[in-house]
Amino acid sequence: xxxxxxxxRFNPEKDSKPWWGEYTLDNVDPIDRVLxxxxxxxxxxDGTLTLRRSCAHGVCGSDAMRINGVNRLACKMLVKxxxxxxxxxxxxxxxxxxxxxKDLVVDMEPFFDHYRAVMPYFMPKEHVPADGRERLQSPxxxxxxxxxxxxxxxxxxxxxxxxxxxxxxxxxxxxIVQAHRFIFDTRDGAAAQRLNILAEPDGVWRCRTxxxxxxxxxxxxxxxxxxxxVKLAIQxxx
Amino acid sequence: xxxxxxxxxxxxxxxxxAGLMAALYxxxxxxxxxxxxxxxxxxxxxxxxxxxxxxxxxxEEDRWEWHAYDTVKGGDFLSDQxxxxxxxxxxxxxxxxxxxxxxxxxxxxxxxxxxxxxGGHTNNETKKPVRRACHSADRTGxxxxxxLYQNCIKEKVTFFDEFQVVDIIMNGNVxxxxxxxxxxxGELHVFHxxxxxxxxxxxxxxxxxxxxxxxxxxxxxxxxxxxxxxxxDMEFYQFHPTGIYGMGILITEGVRGExxxxxxxxxxxxxxxxxPTIKDLASRDVVSRSIYLExxxxxxxxxxxxxxxxxxxxxxxxxLAEAGESRRxxxxxxxxxxxxxxxxxxxxLGVDPVKEPMPIAPxxxxxxxxxxxxxxxxxxxxPDGNVVPGMYAAGEVACVSVHGANRxxxxxxxxxxxxxxxxxMRMIEYCKNTNFTPLPDEPDGSVRREIERIRNANGxxxxxxxxxxxxxxxxDNVGVFRSEEMMSEAVEKVRELKHSFETDLKxxxxxxxxxxxxxxxxxxxxxxxxxxxxxxxxxxxxxxxxAHSRVDFPDRDDVxxxxxxxxxxEGNDVKTDFSRKVDLSLEIAPTERVY
Ligand SMILES: Cc1cc2nc3c(=O)[nH]c(=O)nc-3n(C[C@H](O)[C@H](O)[C@H](O)COP(=O)(O)OP(=O)(O)OC[C@H]3O[C@@H](n4cnc5c(N)ncnc54)[C@H](O)[C@@H]3O)c2cc1C
Ligand code: SF4
Ligand code: SF4
Ligand code: FES
Numbered sequence: 122x123x124x125x126x127x128x129x130r131f132n133p134e135k136d137s138k139p140w141w142g143e144y145t146l147d148n149v150d151p152i153d154r155v156l157x158x159x160x161x162x163x164x165x166x167d168g169t170l171t172l173r174r175s176c177a178h179g180v181c182g183s184d185a186m187r188i189n190g191v192n193r194l195a196c197k198m199l200v201k202x203x204x205x206x207x208x209x210x211x212x213x214x215x216x217x218x219x220x221x222x223k224d225l226v227v228d229m230e231p232f233f234d235h236y237r238a239v240m241p242y243f244m245p246k247e248h249v250p251a252d253g254r255e256r257l258q259s260p261x262x263x264x265x266x267x268x269x270x271x272x273x274x275x276x277x278x279x280x281x282x283x284x285x286x287x288x289x290x291x292x293x294x295x296x297i298v299q300a301h302r303f304i305f306d307t308r309d310g311a312a313a314q315r316l317n318i319l320a321e322p323d324g325v326w327r328c329r330t331x332x333x334x335x336x337x338x339x340x341x342x343x344x345x346x347x348x349x350x351v352k353l354a355i356q357x358x359x
Numbered sequence: 360x361x362x363x364x365x366x367x368x369x370x371x372x373x374x375x376x377a378g379l380m381a382a383l384y385x386x387x388x389x390x391x392x393x394x395x396x397x398x399x400x401x402x403x404x405x406x407x408x409x410x411x412x413x414x415x416x417x418x419e420e421d422r423w424e425w426h427a428y429d430t431v432k433g434g435d436f437l438s439d440q441x442x443x444x445x446x447x448x449x450x451x452x453x454x455x456x457x458x459x460x461x462x463x464x465x466x467x468x469x470x471x472x473x474x475x476x477x478g479g480h481t482n483n484e485t486k487k488p489v490r491r492a493c494h495s496a497d498r499t500g501x502x503x504x505x506x507l508y509q510n511c512i513k514e515k516v517t518f519f520d521e522f523q524v525v526d527i528i529m530n531g532n533v534x535x536x537x538x539x540x541x542x543x544x545g546e547l548h549v550f551h552x553x554x555x556x557x558x559x560x561x562x563x564x565x566x567x568x569x570x571x572x573x574x575x576x577x578x579x580x581x582x583x584x585x586x587x588x589x590x591x592d593m594e595f596y597q598f599h600p601t602g603i604y605g606m607g608i609l610i611t612e613g614v615r616g617e618x619x620x621x622x623x624x625x626x627x628x629x630x631x632x633x634x635p636t637i638k639d640l641a642s643r644d645v646v647s648r649s650i651y652l653e654x655x656x657x658x659x660x661x662x663x664x665x666x667x668x669x670x671x672x673x674x675x676x677x678x679l680a681e682a683g684e685s686r687r688x689x690x691x692x693x694x695x696x697x698x699x700x701x702x703x704x705x706x707x708l709g710v711d712p713v714k715e716p717m718p719i720a721p722x723x724x725x726x727x728x729x730x731x732x733x734x735x736x737x738x739x740x741x742p743d744g745n746v747v748p749g750m751y752a753a754g755e756v757a758c759v760s761v762h763g764a765n766r767x768x769x770x771x772x773x774x775x776x777x778x779x780x781x782x783x784m785r786m787i788e789y790c791k792n793t794n795f796t797p798l799p800d801e802p803d804g805s806v807r808r809e810i811e812r813i814r815n816a817n818g819x820x821x822x823x824x825x826x827x828x829x830x831x832x833x834x835d836n837v838g839v840f841r842s843e844e845m846m847s848e849a850v851e852k853v854r855e856l857k858h859s860f861e862t863d864l865k866x867x868x869x870x871x872x873x874x875x876x877x878x879x880x881x882x883x884x885x886x887x888x889x890x891x892x893x894x895x896x897x898x899x900x901x902x903x904x905x906a907h908s909r910v911d912f913p914d915r916d917d918v919x920x921x922x923x924x925x926x927x928x929e930g931n932d933v934k935t936d937f938s939r940k941v942d943l944s945l946e947i948a949p950t951e952r953v954y
Contacts, residue, residue, distance in 0.1 A: 243461025
């Protein structure tokens with residue numbers, strides 16, 4: 122089949138504003154992934170096309186982009202899911218709400234700043250066991266925060282959130298997911314501090330439960346549910 | 360234009376498991392910076408699935424001595440036994456330390472770290488597989504990477520993210536810094552340091568089908584080779600038996616650890632023939648070769664070059680019953696233990712492993728060889744053990760050598776934390792007793808010229824064309840089975856490609872900001888140098904051992920080849936040396952390797 126890409130381009134050294142480039146590829150296999158096809162555009166047609174990628178199978182979080190209007194990892198998106206027929210059109214843009222550096226590459230620093238702000242690290246409740254061995258945790262307690270351990274910090278959720286678009290100071294769903302992972306870990310002792318941070322005006326209350334984030338998550342984390350649990354914990358304690 | 364100069368006591372290059380571990384330790388004693396071409400959480404450690412090996416004995420009896428023996432045997436007796444001993448002994452403490460740092464391991468019913476079976480890990484007395492792989496579902500590497508990065512944030516380690524190291528700086532034979540290219544701006548930075556640790560990971564992108572990320576291009580080894588420093592055991596590159604057919608995406612050995620089996624077109628569990636005792640859990644080189652032989656003999660599925668990996672509960676339960684085990688599994692169990700594997704197969708293949716077998720074939724996976732180091736992670740400059748003052752290496756890029764001719768599953772993650780830690784500790788000691796060695800004049804001069812050459816390259820050969828040819832010849836001629844003829848051809852071909860890279864390259868992007876066209880071309884240069892050394896070492900080792908399997912020399916030759924190879928790049932030539940004897944200090948005598 123044939124695919125025509127319409128790609129939002131911007132080169133800070135040449136362009137005063139973004140523009141759309143069109144590129145058509147022949148001999149596309151329906152199970153080709155968007156990342157492979159963007160590579161074909163870059164390698165066969167225009168080497169200046171710029172994007173981030175690494176693992177190529179949806180686990181490193183490098184290649185979040187807006188594909189036909191929704192946030193996806195390009196490496197996890199099979200082209201056959203984007204349309205039927207022997208010639209389909211696909212539109213690709215950078216994720217929204219973060220400054221564009223070049224083409225599909227955005228400045229991730231504001232995103233990581235929010236992440237770092239929620240104390241995304243283990244603060245043990247108790248000293249290590251006297252025998253020097255591992256802390257104990259029941260399978261049920263471990264299960265409690267399993268879902269949020271899957272986050273790969275790809276930013277698909279945060280950059281699909283209308284509240285984040287409206288106000289870049291909002292910590293955003295990814296940072297809340299990261300905080301959730303520790304707040305509900307029975308071994309951790311800093312839940313109260315994290316909940317205080319998230320109770321600030323730019324914390325969880327900016328979330329209006331619009332649900333864009335959950336379907337955007339390539340790791341199928343129940344993002345809105347995690348946010349809900351954090352909101353509840355602020356009101357009632359863990 | 361002069362480069363910006365930074366000064367740190369210790370600089371760690373790479374932010375995967377090995378780099379972050381080294382940085383966490385080093386930063387407790389001296390001023391440390393981590394430089395990484397990827398955001399740390401994008402490192403390939405995050406894709407490791409199955410587990411990290413340590414003889415915790417949480418579910419059944421286990422001992423570190425057994426772990427050490429299995430490592431040496433898995434390595435087809437080329438592992439240095441002192442290193443294997445350190446790995447197995449330190450593993451226990453290191454894994455518990457990860458738990459103490461917050462790593463969410465899966466748990467046993469009594470709350471301990473859960474463990475599963477993995478290829479080649481056995482109870483040395485009964486010879487049966489032992490549960491040694493500590494895991495967090497099938498995303499153990501993700502949890503290790505996240506936990507280490509989180510702890511780096513907590514301890515305020517300094518990071519230079521999206522800075523690509525393109526050269527090392529030597530003053531005489533002493534290491535004194537690195538040159539890094541800032542991806543966003545295109546500027547060069549000089550990092551002046553007392554101690555430098557390379558942790559840049561592997562180079563699976565030398566081959567056509569690989570489980571490795573696009574970013575795994577052997578930058579570290581190529582830079583070292585260009586400075587006249589040697590690589591060790593480069594002929595040993597592991598092909599993992601179970602990659603998704605046609606794509607190379609890894610399906611963890613944990614699938615077989617949970618009871619999955621390999622089947623040919625006749626529905627036979629063919630590993631029963633090749634490894635009667637531990638069958639599908641034989642070590643990787645053995646399983647990869649068995650798959651190739653099945654395919655060669657016409658027993659690939661539908662006549663195609665792949666076999667099936669079957670983890671459907673009914674299949675697993677049937678074989679469990681046959682083996683007299685009482686354990687049974689159901690679909691929910693598979694969903695909870697292997698969620699990512701199911702997701703990969705459903706997403707990329709439209710195959711649901713709970714209902715259908717998965718199509719798999721071997722995929723280029725892991726470099727046993729690399730930058731030679733001793734057990735303190737110090738880099739060696741000669742086969743007789745001289746070190747490069749100030750230079751360290753850890754993780755996949757290093758060759759200690761614990762993995763010998765073939766790495767066991769779960770031993771890489773162990774290697775990262777064990778030897779990353781040792782590198783960090785050693786660097787503190789070194790920095791405290793050493794002054795800064797002055798930088799030479801114009802330390803970034805030669806790499807700046809090379810980068811400008813690439814930026815302005817206007818010949819006829821596009822990087823992706825050269826890369827595709829390189830990957831094809833390495834896959835076809837320096838893969839699972841090898842011969843003199845195939846490898847000589849590969850060496851010639853790679854030389855031609857090197858020539859065209861150096862004289863006829865063409866790229867499109869001449870800009871300075873985020874120029875990935877330029878960087879991909881520079882990385883291709885690294886792949887070519889690493890491939891050339893690999894092919895040449897493989898040609899020179901005239902025996903079969905572990906992952907290096909020659910049809911013209913089918914037997915292991917302990918008389919002539921119980922030694923490590925060292926290789927130097929000299930222009931278009933590779934010089935080799937086979938004088939470094941394997942360490943046998945655990946007194947494990949090489950025997951025939953049967954599983
Ligand atoms: C799919 C898959 C599954 C695996 N599963 C397991 C498993 O279950 N158990 C196990 O033990 N092992 C497993 N392995 C092997 C193991 O994951 C790797 O060997 C290991 O993670 C390598 O870690 P590392 O720290 O050495 O390098 P990596 O994690 O690859 O990190 C390399 C780092 O170096 C940086 N870098 C590279 N070049 C440069 C440069 N020029 N300048 C600056 N920075 C640079 C990168 O940005 C990155 O941060 C698996 C491997 C794969 C591919
Ligand atoms: S649910 Fe909350 S966080 Fe998610 S998109 Fe809506 S407002 Fe944003
Ligand atoms: S929660 Fe999901 S979408 Fe958001 S950053 Fe994490 S993995 Fe990405
Ligand atoms: S390239 Fe790693 S998530 Fe897509």
